[in-house]
Amino acid sequence: MNSKRRSAVLVALLVSFLLVITGCGNKPTATPAPAEVKKEEVTKEKFKVAYVYVGPVGDAGWSYAHDQGRKFLVDKIPDVETTIIESVPEGADSERVITQLAEKGNKVIFTTSFGYMDPTINVAKKYPDVVFMHNSGYKTSENVGTYFGRIYQARYLTGIVAGKTTKSNTIGYVAAMPIPEVIRGINAFTQGVRSVNPAAKVKVVWTNTWYDPAMEKDAAKSLLTAGADVIAQHQDTPGPMQAAEEAGKFGVGYNMDMSKMAPKAVLTSAVWNWGPYYVKTVEAVRNKTWKNDQYWGAMSDGIVDIAPFGPMVAEDTKKLVAEAKDQIMAKKWDVFTGPIKDQKGEVKVPAGQVMTDKDMLSFDWFVEGVDGTIPK
Structure with missing residues (x-):
C-alpha cells in the first residue's frame, strides 16, 4: 500500500473514531418513568x-x-x-x-x-x-x-360433678396458696359437692406453690392414699389429674380442659377464657376510653366456664349441672347464697342473704364440709 492510500485509510479511521466519541457524549441520560421511582415505605408502628x-x-x-x-x-x-x-x-x-x-x-x-x-x-x-x-x-x-x-361459679358446678361421682365420700383438693382466691374456690367447690351429696367431705392439702409439678402430683397421691377417689385442684399443672388417673380414680381439672393429659380421669374442668377480655382492654386503651376499674367478670360474661364432660359422667349429673348453670347465667341465684355454715357449724351467711363481693374477696374461713385448716 502506497503512502497516499495509507494516509486516506488513517484519516477515515480517525473520522469514524471521532464520530463514535461525539455520539456517545451527546447521548441523553435516561430518566426513569414515574412508576420506577423507588418510594420510601411507611411502616405503621405496632x-x-x-x-x-x-x-x-x-x-x-x-x-x-x-x-x-x-x-x-x-x-x-x-x-x-x-x-x-x-x-x-x-x-x-x-x-x-x-x-x-x-x-x-x-x-x-x-x-x-x-x-x-x-x-x-x-x-x-x-x-x-x-x-x-x-x-x-x-x-x-x-x-x-x-x-x-368469678371462677367460683364454675368451681361450684364442677363440685356437683365430683359430689355425684365419689363413692368414698372423700374428695381431695390440692391447693396452692392460702389466699382468699384459693379459699373461695375451695368453698365454692365444696358447696357444689354438698348440694348433691351432704355426706361428702373435701380434704385439703396445701403445697404453697403455684407451679411445682412433682409436688402437686405428690400431694394428690397423699390424698388418694387417705381415701379420696376424686381429686380437685387449684394448681397450674395437670399433675394431680395424672396422679388420679394412675390410681384408677377421677379428677376435676382447672384453668384449661385437662382431659388430654388424663383422659381416663378428668370428669370436667373449671376453665378460663381470657381472649375477649384482652381484646376489649387493649381496644379501650387505644381508644382512650380505658378506666382503672376492678373487673370481676361473671360466667355470663363468658370469661369462666366448665369444660366438656368426660364419657364417665352420668346423664343425670349433667342435667343437675345444666340446671344450676342456668340459674347462675340468668343471675337468679349465686353460689354464696345463705344459709352457709362454717366448719364449726355456725351460720355465717343467713338464709336468703347473698355474700357481698367484699366478703367474698376477703374469705379467710372454710365452709362446712371442708376437712383442713388455713395456714397463717
Whole structure:
C-alpha cells in the first residue's frame, strides 16, 4: 500500500473514531418513568403489649390459659405486637421484669399472678403513660386496674360433678396458696359437692406453690392414699389429674380442659377464657376510653366456664349441672347464697342473704364440709 492510500485509510479511521466519541457524549441520560421511582415505605408502628407469667406457657394450666388469650388478641388485632416473659418469680424479680417491659415501650402490661400486685403498683408510679393490668389483685392507681373472673361459679358446678361421682365420700383438693382466691374456690367447690351429696367431705392439702409439678402430683397421691377417689385442684399443672388417673380414680381439672393429659380421669374442668377480655382492654386503651376499674367478670360474661364432660359422667349429673348453670347465667341465684355454715357449724351467711363481693374477696374461713385448716 502506497503512502497516499495509507494516509486516506488513517484519516477515515480517525473520522469514524471521532464520530463514535461525539455520539456517545451527546447521548441523553435516561430518566426513569414515574412508576420506577423507588418510594420510601411507611411502616405503621405496632401497638406494644406485654405479659408477665408466673409459670411456663407450657404448664397446661394458668399461664397457658393466659397465653391462649394473648394469641386471641393478636389474631383479632393484627397490628398489636406482644411480648411474654414466663416463669417470673413473685417479688423483686417481677418488679425488675415489669420495669424492663415499661422501658421497652409497651403501652399495656398484664401482670398475671397475685404476687405481682405490689411490684406492679411500684413500677406504675414511674411510668404514668403506661397502663398496667394486674390479675387477681385488689390494689389500683391512676394507671393500674385489676381483673379477674368469678371462677367460683364454675368451681361450684364442677363440685356437683365430683359430689355425684365419689363413692368414698372423700374428695381431695390440692391447693396452692392460702389466699382468699384459693379459699373461695375451695368453698365454692365444696358447696357444689354438698348440694348433691351432704355426706361428702373435701380434704385439703396445701403445697404453697403455684407451679411445682412433682409436688402437686405428690400431694394428690397423699390424698388418694387417705381415701379420696376424686381429686380437685387449684394448681397450674395437670399433675394431680395424672396422679388420679394412675390410681384408677377421677379428677376435676382447672384453668384449661385437662382431659388430654388424663383422659381416663378428668370428669370436667373449671376453665378460663381470657381472649375477649384482652381484646376489649387493649381496644379501650387505644381508644382512650380505658378506666382503672376492678373487673370481676361473671360466667355470663363468658370469661369462666366448665369444660366438656368426660364419657364417665352420668346423664343425670349433667342435667343437675345444666340446671344450676342456668340459674347462675340468668343471675337468679349465686353460689354464696345463705344459709352457709362454717366448719364449726355456725351460720355465717343467713338464709336468703347473698355474700357481698367484699366478703367474698376477703374469705379467710372454710365452709362446712371442708376437712383442713388455713395456714397463717
